[in-house]
Amino acid sequence: MKTTLRRRASRASGRRQVWAPIFAALGDETRLLLVAKLCGAEPRSIAQLTEGSKLTRQAITKHLRVLESAGIVHGMRRGRENLFALDPEPIQELKGYLDLVAEQWDQALARLKAFVEE
């Protein structure tokens, strides 16, 4: 199980350039709103996603492209409309990464505490 931990840790450190774009994609209020809207399992068209927003359709489109190239979302053309749906895997992976960070932090604290108390 030490092996498991080490494997997880090395994956965590090695893939920073993978997660950075995912975090970045989520680092925008408009895009978080889009993700929230797409949490309903039915895919939504760009027009639907634009509706109610103060932004232009093209602005929304750009945001969707950002989310898409981060792998958080994918669009599929159907007829004249482009339906977007959530891709939950990156979210899960991100949670795993945060778990790891928190875990390492906790371990460091525990070691520190042990050192001080000893």
Next chain:
Amino acid sequence: MKTTLRRRASRASGRRQVWAPIFAALGDETRLLLVAKLCGAEPRSIAQLTEGSKLTRQAITKHLRVLESAGIVHGMRRGRENLFALDPEPIQELKGYLDLVAEQWDQALARLKAFVEE
């Protein structure tokens, strides 16, 4: 517990403008590296954090300011050096938010499945 769920959900939707900056702060490879370095519980000076990097001390400083204004990190002056340490709470909150997104997604899927199968 329905209440609990609804309270959590409204907090999630209402505070998008709170964690967007946190996501954004983590959306940079250099800053993820800094966070990783600060996962060891001992605070590190800017010089220490710069050492080994190809970037300038000032560049690192700027990144630290970004992390700091997102609440992920905080610095305390001691003598002539500025020691930075991790602030784990925002990480936890972020994890909570991702949990919520995943949960809503799962629920939507479950409803969809139930509807299809019925």
Next chain:
DNA sequence: AAGAAATGCAACCGAATGGTTGCCTTTCTC
């Protein structure tokens, strides 16, 4: 076939980002 709906594409714009260099201040250390 004609008009409306949904989208794509491209140019453009201002502001924010990521990075640098130069110089000044504070604090150690000899």
Next chain:
DNA sequence: GAGAAAGGCAACCATTCGGTTGCATTTCTT
């Protein structure tokens, strides 16, 4: 007290970002 170490501040620069407008294309609908 002089020099080195650590850092702050400010100007500057290229690139990216978030957003817009204008126009062309594809697909429905009637």
